Structures are given as structure tokens and as C-alpha cells.
Amino acid sequence: xxxxxxxxxxxxxxxxxxxxxxxxxxxxxxxxxxxxxxxxxxxxxxxxxxxxxxxxxxxxxxxxxxxxxxxxxxxxxxxxxxxxxxxxxxxxxxxxxxxxxxxxxxxxxxxxxxxxxxxxxxxxxxxxxxxxxxxxxxxxxxxxxxxxxxxxxxxxxxxxxxxxxxxxxxxxxxxxxxxxxxxxxxxxxxxxxxxxxxxxxxxxxxxxxxxxxxxxxxxxxxxxxxxxxxxxxxxxx
Numbered sequence: 001x002x003x004x005x006x007x008x009x010x011x012x013x014x015x016x017x018x019x020x021x022x023x024x025x026x027x028x029x030x031x032x033x034x035x036x037x038x039x040x041x042x043x044x045x046x047x048x049x050x051x052x053x054x055x056x057x058x059x060x061x062x063x064x065x066x067x068x069x070x071x072x073x074x075x076x077x078x079x080x081x082x083x084x085x086x087x088x089x090x091x092x093x094x095x096x097x098x099x100x101x102x103x104x105x106x107x108x109x110x111x112x113x114x115x116x117x118x119x120x121x122x123x124x125x126x127x128x129x130x131x132x133x134x135x136x137x138x139x140x141x142x143x144x145x146x147x148x149x150x151x152x153x154x155x156x157x158x159x160x161x162x163x164x165x166x167x168x169x170x171x172x173x174x175x176x177x178x179x180x181x182x183x184x185x186x187x188x189x190x191x192x193x194x195x196x197x198x199x200x201x202x203x204x205x206x207x208x209x210x211x212x213x214x215x216x217x218x219x220x221x222x223x224x225x226x227x228x229x230x231x232x233x234x235x236x237x
Contacts, residue, residue, distance in 0.1 A: 032068030084124035092234035128196040132175030136187040143186030152181035198234035
């Protein structure tokens with residue numbers, strides 16, 4: 001789970017891929033407000049690279065860029081909203097949403113949090129650090145994540161559990177700089193974004209199998225909501 005919660009099983013079914021593309025399209029539209037050219041728009045470049053990594057269709061990608069940049073004549077407006085609270089068994093979490101209807105999203109969050117606890121602004125944020133998160137995998141034999149982190153200017157790194165990826169953590173302002181530097185250190189960037197890392201994550205081993213399953217089910221339900229972009233849970237590992 002680590003810095004950003006992810007479902008255990010990366011389901012590649014059509015509906016799951018559709019959700020991924022939908023969330024990326026929102027990120028692209030938001031980033032494209034500052035310009036449609038990725039070469040001169042660092043935020044857009046990072047999201048476009050991520051979209052290409054998951055094979056988003058070119059037509060979908062181009063349409064999102066043009067729509068966000070105002071080149072289609074369509075009005076695009078999303079509010080960025082953060083919800084704070086607890087999953088079952090007091091697992092803290094930050095839920096990042098992009099929505100075109102704040103009232104709808106608030107209502108849906110209240111329903112989803114019934115099995116947990118929805119907090120007020122600031123009730124959980126104090127226990128998280130706002131950081132840049134770069135997920136990368138080795139592209140060269142013998143690439144050392146610790147050396148790469150130092151040379152690229154990352155603040156810290158966390159090895160992936162089983163898939164060989166590494167999460168490089170940066171100061172928010174250094175996200176693009178470190179992303180550009182990692183390939184020269186033997187790492188291919190899979191995704192790069194700003195997010196929240198728990199300061200005092202709960203060890204899943206302290207939860208029973210039944211309780212952990214309840215937490216996973218709760219997080220999956222939150223993540224499946226169309227307005228939710230990212231779920232950051234205070235779980236270690």
C-alpha cells in the first residue's frame with residue numbers, strides 16, 4: 001500500500017481500464033490549462049507520459065489535451081477537493097477528488113464513509129506529508145535505487161514489495177526535476193504525481209485477516225468512485 005493505496009489485483013478488465021483512462025483524462029485536462037504543449041508544460045508532460053505507459057488511446061489523449069486547453073470550445077471545470085477520515089479500524093486516509101459537482105461528491109463520500117469515519121478538514125492531514133511521488137522501475141542492469149535517489153535529488157526512496165518498482169519521494173517543487181534525472185540513473189519513470197505519505201503508517205500485520213479485508217474492501221469502494229483521483233492510506237508496506 002505504502003504512500004498511495006493500490007488494489008491488490010491490477011484488474012485489466014475493460015471497466016477497470018476505463019476508470020484508469022477516465023482519471024488520467026481529468027489530470028490531463030487540468031494540466032493542459034497551462035498550455036497544450038508538453039514540451040513547455042512540465043505537469044502535462046508527466047501526465048502524458050503516464051497515460052502512454054498504460055496505453056491510453058492517442059485519440060483519447062489528444063482530445064483531453066485540446067479540451068483542457070480550451071481548443072474545442074467546451075467549458076471544462078473541475079474542483080479539487082480533499083476528504084479526510086478513517087477507514088475501518090482507524091486506518092487514516094486522504095481522498096483526492098476532481099469533481100464537476102461538489103455537492104454530489106460530498107453526498108457520495110458521506111455514504112461511502114459510513115463504514116469508516118469522515119473527518120473535518122485538518123483532522124487527518126497533520127499525520128501526512130505532502131510530497132512528490134515517482135514510481136519507477138530499473139531500465140539498466142545493476143541500477144541501484146539508493147544511489148539513484150541521491151544522484152537525482154530525491155529526498156527518500158521506498159523499494160517495491162514484489163514487482164521490482166521503487167517509489168522515489170521528493171519535495172513537491174522537485175517532482176519534475178527528479179523525474180527528468182532518474183532515466184540517467186538507470187530507472188524508467190512509470191508515474192509521477194503529488195500526493196500524501198503517512199507519517200505514522202499502521203503495520204497491516206497488527207490487523208487480523210478479517211479486519212484487513214474490511215479495510216481493503218472499504219478502500220476499493222472509495223477508489224471506484226468516478227470523482228476520486230487518488231486514495232492515500234496510512235498503511236505500511
